[in-house]
Amino acid sequence: MHIDADEVTVWWIDQLETRVDEARLGARERVRADSMPYSPGRREFVVGALLLRAAVARFSGRDAADVEIDRSCPDCTRWHGRPRVVGRVDIEVSVTHSDGLIGVAVGGVGTRLGLDVERVARVPDHPDAGLVGLTLDDAELATLGGRSVSSRQFATYWVRKEAVLKATGEGLRRPLTSLRVTAPDLPPVLLRAPGDLTARTTLVDLLGHESSSVAALAAVVPAGARPSPKIVQGDGRTLLE
Numbered sequence: 001m002h003i004d005a006d007e008v009t010v011w012w013i014d015q016l017e018t019r020v021d022e023a024r025l026g027a028r029e030r031v032r033a034d035s036m037p038y039s040p041g042r043r044e045f046v047v048g049a050l051l052l053r054a055a056v057a058r059f060s061g062r063d064a065a066d067v068e069i070d071r072s073c074p075d076c077t078r079w080h081g082r083p084r085v086v087g088r089v090d091i092e093v094s095v096t097h098s099d100g101l102i103g104v105a106v107g108g109v110g111t112r113l114g115l116d117v118e119r120v121a122r123v124p125d126h127p128d129a130g131l132v133g134l135t136l137d138d139a140e141l142a143t144l145g146g147r148s149v150s151s152r153q154f155a156t157y158w159v160r161k162e163a164v165l166k167a168t169g170e171g172l173r174r175p176l177t178s179l180r181v182t183a184p185d186l187p188p189v190l191l192r193a194p195g196d197l198t199a200r201t202t203l204v205d206l207l208g209h210e211s212s213s214v215a216a217l218a219a220v221v222p223a224g225a226r227p228s229p230k231i232v233q234g235d236g237r238t239l240l241e
């Protein structure tokens with residue numbers, strides 16, 4: 001697969017279909033993995049970390065062993081923050097996982113990326129008003145007109161918004177209700193957000209209706225730049241073989 005510098009590539013992998021060699025972990029990655037109990041979450045981290053380094057290696061023409069990722073957290077000493085490629089401010093990345101499905105996004109030229117996935121089965125069917133109220137803003141609630149929201153619809157709202165907040169690096173420090181996106185059956189658009197974020201953000205739904213998961217990618221360009229990156233998806237297994 002050929003990759004252009006102005007493309008964003010999203011690589012997906014299902015950990016059940018993946019055999020990974022933990023010997024390929026870097027020193028910091030190993031410390032983080034060893035701090036986690038043997039669990040699906042630990043394996044998701046390991047697969048995601050190796051897939052991310054392989055994806056950055058493909059993007060930048062380097063060997064995966066030479067790619068270093070920093071996950072320093074601005075709020076604490078744990079190594080669980082937004083991933084950043086050491087020594088390459090021109091490469092932006094994002095990582096997501098849900099119930100064994102792992103995605104990484106890699107792009108260049110200063111486009112901030114946020115990728116988010118949710119297995120629909122993990123979301124409660126017709127989530128209660130409390131959870132919906134923590135996620136949807138007043139206009140989104142008005143659009144529902146009192147109807148309950150299905151798990152797939154709710155997950156779609158969620159991933160679109162979390163993708164944006166991962167692109168800004170704020171994550172759930174900022175309430176999801178501070179954003180407004182289009183209804184799940186409409187093409188994804190960021191309608192309301194702090195500052196000039198709506199003008200700089202491209203939102204894309206990924207994976208498709210037939211998938212058991214929903215996913216979204218937010219790409220946020222610098223002020224004044226062209227907000228239309230080309231997005232390509234690939235099979236992560238081809239990177240880890």
Ligand SMILES: CC(C)(COP(=O)(O)OP(=O)(O)OC[C@H]1O[C@@H](n2cnc3c(N)ncnc32)[C@H](O)[C@@H]1OP(=O)(O)O)[C@@H](O)C(=O)NCCC(=O)NCCS
Nearest residue numbers: 045075076080081082083095096097166169170171172173
């Ligand atoms: C970013 C965040 C929304 C991810 O939530 P999640 O349910 O774990 O969802 P995902 O699986 O989609 O994403 C996990 C990935 O997000 C990335 N990430 C972590 N913090 C991030 C941030 N601030 N911005 C963007 N991405 C972030 C990491 O790559 C992580 O995967 P990895 O640790 O395996 O590399 C959530 O961790 C968050 O809100 N973090 C910031 C606020 C916070 O709680 N900080 C901790 C204070 S000590």
